[in-house]
Amino acid sequence: MGRLSHLLKLLTGPEDIGRSPLFWAAFVAVSIFLFVYPFWLTEFEVTNIAYYLLNVPIALGLGLLWGYCGVLSFGQVAYFGIAGYVYGIVAGNMIGEAAGPIIGSLCGLAVSALVAAIFGYFVFYGRVQSWIVPILTLVLTLLLETFLGQTAGYQWRIGSVQLGGYNGMTGIPAFRLGEYVVMGYRFYYYVLITVIMTYLCLRLLVNSRHGKVMLAIREDAIRAELLGYDIRARQLVVFVLAAILAGVSGLLYVQWGNYITPSQVGLLQASLPVIWVAVGGRESLLAVLLSTCALNWLNYTLSSEGYQYALIITGALLVAVMLFFPSGIVVALARDLPKRGLRALLHGGEGDAG
Amino acid sequence: MDSFATVISILYQFATNGAFLLLSALGLIVILGMMNIINLAHGELMMMGAYTASIAWHHGVPFWLCAILAFLVVALFGALLERTIVRRFYGRELGALVVTWGISLILSQGALMVFGPFLPAIPIPGGSVGVGQYSFSVYWLMVIALSCVLIAGLWALYNYTTFGLQARAAMQNAAMARALGVNTERIYMLTFSLGAGLAGFSGALFAPTVSIAPFMGQQFVAPAFITVVVGGATNVITGAVGSSLLLSLVKTPIGFVFGAFVGTVALLLAALVIIRLMPDGISAVIQRRIDRRHRFA
Numbered sequence: 001m002g003r004l005s006h007l008l009k010l011l012t013g014p015e016d017i018g019r020s021p022l023f024w025a026a027f028v029a030v031s032i033f034l035f036v037y038p039f040w041l042t043e044f045e046v047t048n049i050a051y052y053l054l055n056v057p058i059a060l061g062l063g064l065l066w067g068y069c070g071v072l073s074f075g076q077v078a079y080f081g082i083a084g085y086v087y088g089i090v091a092g093n094m095i096g097e098a099a100g101p102i103i104g105s106l107c108g109l110a111v112s113a114l115v116a117a118i119f120g121y122f123v124f125y126g127r128v129q130s131w132i133v134p135i136l137t138l139v140l141t142l143l144l145e146t147f148l149g150q151t152a153g154y155q156w157r158i159g160s161v162q163l164g165g166y167n168g169m170t171g172i173p174a175f176r177l178g179e180y181v182v183m184g185y186r187f188y189y190y191v192l193i194t195v196i197m198t199y200l201c202l203r204l205l206v207n208s209r210h211g212k213v214m215l216a217i218r219e220d221a222i223r224a225e226l227l228g229y230d231i232r233a234r235q236l237v238v239f240v241l242a243a244i245l246a247g248v249s250g251l252l253y254v255q256w257g258n259y260i261t262p263s264q265v266g267l268l269q270a271s272l273p274v275i276w277v278a279v280g281g282r283e284s285l286l287a288v289l290l291s292t293c294a295l296n297w298l299n300y301t302l303s304s305e306g307y308q309y310a311l312i313i314t315g316a317l318l319v320a321v322m323l324f325f326p327s328g329i330v331v332a333l334a335r336d337l338p339k340r341g342l343r344a345l346l347h348g349g350e351g352d353a354g
Numbered sequence: 355m356d357s358f359a360t361v362i363s364i365l366y367q368f369a370t371n372g373a374f375l376l377l378s379a380l381g382l383i384v385i386l387g388m389m390n391i392i393n394l395a396h397g398e399l400m401m402m403g404a405y406t407a408s409i410a411w412h413h414g415v416p417f418w419l420c421a422i423l424a425f426l427v428v429a430l431f432g433a434l435l436e437r438t439i440v441r442r443f444y445g446r447e448l449g450a451l452v453v454t455w456g457i458s459l460i461l462s463q464g465a466l467m468v469f470g471p472f473l474p475a476i477p478i479p480g481g482s483v484g485v486g487q488y489s490f491s492v493y494w495l496m497v498i499a500l501s502c503v504l505i506a507g508l509w510a511l512y513n514y515t516t517f518g519l520q521a522r523a524a525m526q527n528a529a530m531a532r533a534l535g536v537n538t539e540r541i542y543m544l545t546f547s548l549g550a551g552l553a554g555f556s557g558a559l560f561a562p563t564v565s566i567a568p569f570m571g572q573q574f575v576a577p578a579f580i581t582v583v584v585g586g587a588t589n590v591i592t593g594a595v596g597s598s599l600l601l602s603l604v605k606t607p608i609g610f611v612f613g614a615f616v617g618t619v620a621l622l623l624a625a626l627v628i629i630r631l632m633p634d635g636i637s638a639v640i641q642r643r644i645d646r647r648h649r650f651a
Contacts, residue, residue, distance in 0.1 A: 072448045074455075122626040126633045129587075131392045131447045135579045136629075139622055142576050146615055267572050271455055278452055312467075315459030322453040323442060 011200065013207025015068070015215065017284045017334045034192055043184045047256070050188040052296040054252035056195045059276045059292040060202055060285055061245030067282030068206055069238045070130070070218035075137025076246040076273050078144050081265035082115055083108035083247030084254040085148070085163070088172040093159035101175045101255075109247045116243030120236045127232065141265050148262035168261030175255045182255065191252055195289075198245065202285050214238060246273075268311070272299075275314055279321050281328020290330050359486025367610065370494050372602035373501040377560070378574045379581035380504070380594055381553030386582060387590040388525055388545040390447055391440065394454040396578060397571025398461035399550050403428050403557025405465065408473045408566050417479050417562075424558035425551040432550020436543045444542070458571070466568035473566040497559055504552075509591050521545060576618055580625045586635015593637030600628075600636060 012019050018027070038046045058076055066072045087101075087108040094100030119140065123133055152165025163169060175182040175190065182190045205211050216224040217231050225231050254260050263269065272295075280291025295314075302310040325332045382396045393399075403424035410420040435457065443450035480492030512518035523531040524538045532538050557571075564570060581601060585593030604624045609617025632639050 066448070072451065074451075119626070122630045126630040128583075128629050128633045129447075131386075131390070131451060132583050132629065134448070134451055135392060135583055136622070136625065139576045139579055139625075142572070143615075143619055143622055146618070150615065267569075267575070268459075271459060274452060274455065309463075309467075311463035312460050315456045315463065318456030319439065319453055319460070322449055322456065323439065326446075326449060 007204065010204050010207045013203075015206040015211060016203055016286055017331065018286050031196060035189070038185055038188055046185055046188045048300070050191045051256060052293050052300065053188075053191045053195050054256055055249055055273075055276070055296055056289055056292050057198050057252070058246040058249035059273050059288050060198055061242035062273045063277045063280075063282050063285055063288035064202060064206070064245075065238055065242040066277060067284070067288075068211065068218060069214050069235060070221075071235055071239065072130070072134045072274075073137040073239070073242065074134045074270055074274060075139075075141040076242065077265045077270045078137065078141035079112040079116060079243040079246035080250035080253070080269075081141075081144060081148070081260065081262075083112045083250035084172075084260040084264065085169065086111045087251050087254055088169045088260060089158050089161050091173045092161035092169075092171070095173055098176070098178060101173060102177075104173075105175070105251050108251055109244050112243050112247035112250070113240050116240045117236065120239040124232045124235045124239065138267075138270060141270050142267060145262045145266045148265065164261075166262055168259055168264075170259045172254045172258045172260065174258065175251075187256060191256075194248065194252065198248070199285060199289055206285065210234075271314075271318075275318050277328075278318060279329055281325075281331030283327060284331050284334075287328050287330035287334070291328070356486055359488050362485050363488040363490075364606075366488075366490050366495075368602055368606045369498045371606050371609070372598045373494075373498045374560075375577050375581045375598035375601055375605075376501050376505070376594055377497070377556040378578035379585070379598065380508075380556065381549040381551070382578055382582050383585055383587075383594045384508075384552060384590055385546055385549035386587045387593065388521060388549075389444060389542055390587060391443065391450040392447070392454070392579075392582070393440075393546075393549065394451055395435075395458035395461060396553055397573075397575050398458045398465075399428050399432065399553035399571075400557030400560070400574055401462065401465060401568065401571040402431065403554030404561035404564075404566050404570060405469065405473060405557075406554065407558035407561045408476055411476050412474055417476065420476075421555055421558040425555040428554025428557070429547045429551030432553075433543055433547040435550070436546040440546060441539070441542065462568045462571065469568070471567060475566060476562040478562040493562065500559070505591060505595060512591065517541070517544065577621065580621045583625050584628050584635055586632075586637040588634060588637040588641045590637075592640040593635055596636040596640060601625075 012024075018024075038049075041049075058080055062073060062076050085108075087104040089104075090107045091100045091104030094103065119137075123136060148163065149166050151163035152167070154162075156163040156165070161169065174187070180186065206214070213224065213229050213234060216227070216229070217234060221231050250260075250264075253264070276292040276295050277288050279295060280289075281287035299310060299314065302313065321329060327335075378400075381399065382393060385391055385393050406424040406427045407417075407420040410423050411417060415423065439453060439457065440450065443453055478491065478493045480496065482489045482491050483495075484490075510518075512522060520531065520536045521541050521544075523534070523536055524541045528538050560574075564573070581594070581597050584601060585597030587593065601621055601624060604620050605617045608620040628636070
């Protein structure tokens with residue numbers, strides 16, 4: 001019981017917006033709603049909603065890295081792509097074996113984490129300036145795209161799986177647990193549970209001791225180091241964690257659409273997580289969660305109508321947010337909403353004082 | 355005679371790669387050195403330069419004039435960008451990165467909508483000269499020479515003009531420079547404009563060698579940013595020259611043996627190793643050498 005109340009205290013700790021009992025009531029209500037309302041929707045609609053949700057882990061990972069740790073990465077999609085491709089290769093070679101998708105998922109996450117660890121070692125242990133990390137992560141993802149783009153042809157075959165060049169890898173098996181193939185409605189619940197669990201776990205993390213150190217590094221790296229913390233190791237750990245979360249989204253993506261193409265790790269895709277996080281507000285996990293779902297919905301709606309302005313609108317949105325709401329729209333709303341009621345809802349007790 | 359020709363050929367390859375890296379990165383490094391801002395719209399500014407050159411060339415303007423025109427047009431645009439958006443992000447490096455990314459999305463997609471997916475190409479001016487069994491493009495030889503001239507010009511600008519003196523002062527200590535009456539706002543605007551103009555100029559120079567399309571800027575992103583990371587921000591000229599020569603030393607043999615893609619991967623790996631050894635880039639190392647010599651002299 002003591003452990004449980006400790007967890008609850010961490011969960012409602014100060015490092016995210018939305019701390020009042022009312023907020024948690026709303027959170028539970030929305031979660032229940034998300035669990036229940038697919039009964040009124042077709043399988044197609046549910047699959048679309050699953051698509052908006054499956055990008056949440058990569059965005060939360062970037063929010064953690066950028067907003068809470070002060071390290072910006074433009075290359076999260078590289079880990080997204082690595083996990084997706086590795087899953088495709090491993091699970092595709094183990095078709096018919098019940099454990100294939102599970103082993104494939106684990107391999108995908110492991111390779112993403114490994115690449116991030118090697119890359120992060122050079123960057124963080126070199127103590128480079130803050131602008132170097134985003135630049136090099138961007139270069140990494142562009143090179144990955146170029147590499148995957150030229151893997152067309154029969155010689156680029158691993159086991160029975162073709163990498164497929166610019167056309168990408170197709171026929172990637174869906175996730176399955178024993179007898180259950182996770183598709184359609186099941187896939188929606190699988191994504192929903194993953195997203196909610198990821199959010200809650202990260203909220204625990206940012207309010208834990210480790211999270212406080214992370215924030216200290218963001219606020220003043222030298223001071224944190226003088227207090228005896230190894231900032232290089234801490235940043236590296238968060239970087240790897242963010243890569244794993246990007247990998248989770250990559251896994252969900254290939255399990256959702258059963259294909260992946262090199263453009264998933266291209267420049268345009270690379271910009272999306274940055275946009276989701278910046279628009280919502282990088283210093284709040286909740287804001288990232290909300291803006292990721294909203295912007296995915298917006299982008300899907302715009303591009304499914306063949307709207308050629310989609311990119312310009314996203315670009316303009318990014319510029320406008322950086323100019324007028326540098327801390328993000330959701331965070332700015334939560335902080336500055338004049339209405340007392342909403343303020344109390346989002347901030348809990350302390351909000352009334354401000 | 356054959357071995358002589360081979361040496362010339364290797365030197366040519368080396369200089370071509372070096373000039374490519376230098377021109378890709380120069381505008382970026384000028385801005386970074388002064389304001390500690392990475393301009394992610396750099397590739398799109400190069401695209402604008404190439405577009406300007408292509409449009410002007412097909413209206414009968416001679417090519418060298420097209421390149422100068424590209425410099426002026428993009429420099430003007432850069433000044434506008436600095437005044438309206440970029441200046442709000444001084445001191446917020448990561449914010450500047452993100453906002454210039456937004457600008458790059460708007461520029462590339464905007465170019466696609468206004469001009470369509472392709473612009474007519476510019477044929478490569480000049481023919482080729484032969485040494486032994488090798489032949490070399492006159493145009494690339496001109497580009498190599500021009501990048502030397504450009505570096506010399508920048509060096510003169512930073513060392514012999516009032517602007518250069520004030521710019522170096524603002525780089526070392528902006529608050530002190532302001533206190534001594536330097537208009538740092540103006541210096542920043544001019545520097546950003548200069549960096550943008552150089553990007554446009556490079557874009558125009560590369561225009562005959564690539565296909566001119568809205569997303570053409572992307573191909574310069576990797577080489578330009580690696581060059582900047584390796585060069586560092588301490589000194590614009592030593593950073594740009596040192597880094598592009600060093601990276602060309604990596605890229606030329608590897609690219610020659612394993613192809614262009616592996617050459618670029620080698621650049622990234624070299625950059626990772628180099629920042630592990632010298633985190634502030636090659637220019638910081640050179641600068642320290644110079645400072646030490648001055649102290650003992």
